[in-house]
Amino acid sequence: MQLGMIGLGRMGANMVKRLAKNGHECVVFDRSQQVVSDLAKEKGVTGGTSLEDFVSKLSKPRAIWLMIPAGVVEQTIAEIVPHLEKDDILIDGGNSYYIDDIRRSKELEPKGIRYVDVGTSGGVWGLERGYCMMIGGPKEAVEYLDPIFKTIAPGVGDIPKTPGREKVGGTAEMGYLHCGETGGGHFVKMVHNGIEYGMMAAYAEGLGVLKAANIGKHTAEIDAETTPLRDPEHYLYDFNLPDVAEVWRRGSVIASWLLDLTASALIVDPELSKYGGRVSDSGEGRWTIKAAIDEGVPTPVLTTALYSRFSSRGEADFSNKLLSAMRFAFGGHLEKPHEK
Ligand SMILES: NC(=O)C1=CN([C@@H]2O[C@H](COP(=O)(O)OP(=O)(O)OC[C@H]3O[C@@H](n4cnc5c(N)ncnc54)[C@H](O)[C@@H]3O)[C@@H](O)[C@H]2O)C=CC1
Ligand SMILES: O=C(CO)[C@H](O)[C@H](O)COP(=O)(O)O
Incomplete structure (x- = not known):
């Protein structure tokens, strides 16, 4: 044809x-x-x-x-x-x-x-x-x-x-x-991409928690007075993230193609140094949330994943500055530039 x-x-x-x-x-x-x-x-x-x-x-x-x-x-x-x-x-x-x-x-x-x-x-x-x-x-x-x-x-x-x-x-x-x-084809693809955001965010956040699991080794860098890390000895793990991603690909509940791609990215460079972490969005995630609101269907996971992308691009900076300003105003609390 x-x-x-x-x-x-x-x-x-x-x-x-x-x-x-x-x-x-x-x-x-x-x-x-x-x-x-x-x-x-x-x-x-x-x-x-x-x-x-x-x-x-x-x-x-x-x-x-x-x-x-x-x-x-x-x-x-x-x-x-x-x-x-x-x-x-x-x-x-x-x-x-x-x-x-x-x-x-x-x-x-x-x-x-x-x-x-x-x-x-x-x-x-x-x-x-x-x-x-x-x-x-x-x-x-x-x-x-x-x-x-x-x-x-x-x-x-x-x-x-x-x-x-x-x-x-x-x-x-x-x-x-x-x-x-x-419109039915693009409606289904829109929701597919909404789900894509949620799944991507889940892997990224989970692996982020694993990456920080050695924070107890860096207590000297932590402001002990205010940082609520009570038990540094609970966070002494140097997990090998390329290996963790790889093992999850083999028979685990969370195996998927997105995880395959994650494992590939981590093996090439575990520090992902060529990425700045500003995550774009092309529209479909936003439209999914709009449809969910029109339908009255709660989509907290997909919505949070979309908002994380906005934050990654600095869109939360002003709101966060306001939080610091209020904290300072009511309690004289100062920002700590190196706080974990
Ligand atoms: N890259 C991906 O993973 C996926 C992309 N899509 C969608 O597919 C579409 C195309 O995406 P890509 O191929 O990634 O984009 P791309 O940016 O790689 O390619 C777009 C092509 O269209 C041409 N183009 C732009 N304006 C044009 C015009 N007015 N007349 C003629 N040619 C024009 C550009 O020169 C370029 O070769 C987009 O809607 C994208 O959201 C869908 C699924 C996956
Ligand atoms: O449709 C896709 C994958 O399924 C495209 O790669 C799309 O660009 C991904 O969405 P976004 O750019 O919003 O991350």
């Missing part, structure tokens, strides 16, 4: 490679022509020099997958739509907000352009492992694209089968799922 791909970064380029390797024909476009010409060297890949040229190389009905940052989807759709026709399919595979999907699909409806939203997970490992896809949109368009989804997805692989799944059928065990109406 033929697919047009716009956005050839960490995700889009590898998805094209996976499709081309498996016999699909890809027409590609990126705002960087260098990236286009590099990828067009692959068998089965044709480059477009402009959006218009890209569209002209696609057969009808066209299937065009956007794999670009959420912030440029609006503009890109506006630029491409004048070149599209009834029955063409636009797929947004990035991390867009599902509420934008609902609006965009309504705007495209009078032109007969079908809109499919796909939450894609797999990161830079997807070329090799395949991409998990959470899909929303009209059934017939999703079914039309099935050969594409089937190829991009990981497939059944060697993951043990869920008992009872054989009675249910469907594509979920191949790593892609039509989750529901327009």
Whole structure:
């Protein structure tokens, strides 16, 4: 089958490679022509020099997958739509907000352009492992694209089968799922990323507690008068974090792919010295919390994990200064620059 791909970064380029390797024909476009010409060297890949040229190389009905940052989807759709026709399919595979999907699909409806939203997970490992896809949109368009989804997805692989799944059928065990109406794919991916924040925070915090378990060896550096460390002898452990992460990967309750990646990072550099610890967020965690509030569903873990990211970027600094100011005002307490 033929697919047009716009956005050839960490995700889009590898998805094209996976499709081309498996016999699909890809027409590609990126705002960087260098990236286009590099990828067009692959068998089965044709480059477009402009959006218009890209569209002209696609057969009808066209299937065009956007794999670009959420912030440029609006503009890109506006630029491409004048070149599209009834029955063409636009797929947004990035991390867009599902509420934008609902609006965009309504705007495209009078032109007969079908809109499919796909939450894609797999990161830079997807070329090799395949991409998990959470899909929303009209059934017939999703079914039309099935050969594409089937190829991009990981497939059944060697993951043990869920008992009872054989009675249910469907594509979920191949790593892609039509989750529901327009926006449903990005809604499920939004919550996936909310969970991702929570799981990441849990590993990071737990390993942080293990790292500090030798604090009792540094009592000389601690201000004994005010620091509430009563029993230094309880904190004399120099845990080997790369080893702990590794052992947890082997049969433990908390084994996971995120833990695999954590173990890999720690073995390369246990001090993680190339990172400053300012953790970005691209929106999906925030939208998950908004949805939870609208639904009245408590999500304390996911919310705290999101707030930790804000704090990591210094967003709590002013509030913390105010705490110190109040403490000083009511008790004359001074900040201790080196306090643990
Ligand atoms: N990197 C990851 O682990 C994952 C990313 N995503 C989502 O997939 C989308 C793409 O992500 P990445 O590939 O990581 O981004 P990226 O920054 O690596 O690549 C984006 C590509 O889009 C191109 N581009 C940007 N604006 C464009 C425009 N107006 N017209 C044409 N090309 C344009 C850029 O030149 C670049 O090649 C984003 O929505 C991201 O949130 C989803 C899952 C995982
Ligand atoms: O979707 C993803 C993974 O599943 C992307 O890597 C996304 O960028 C991660 O979210 P954030 O940037 O908010 O950490």
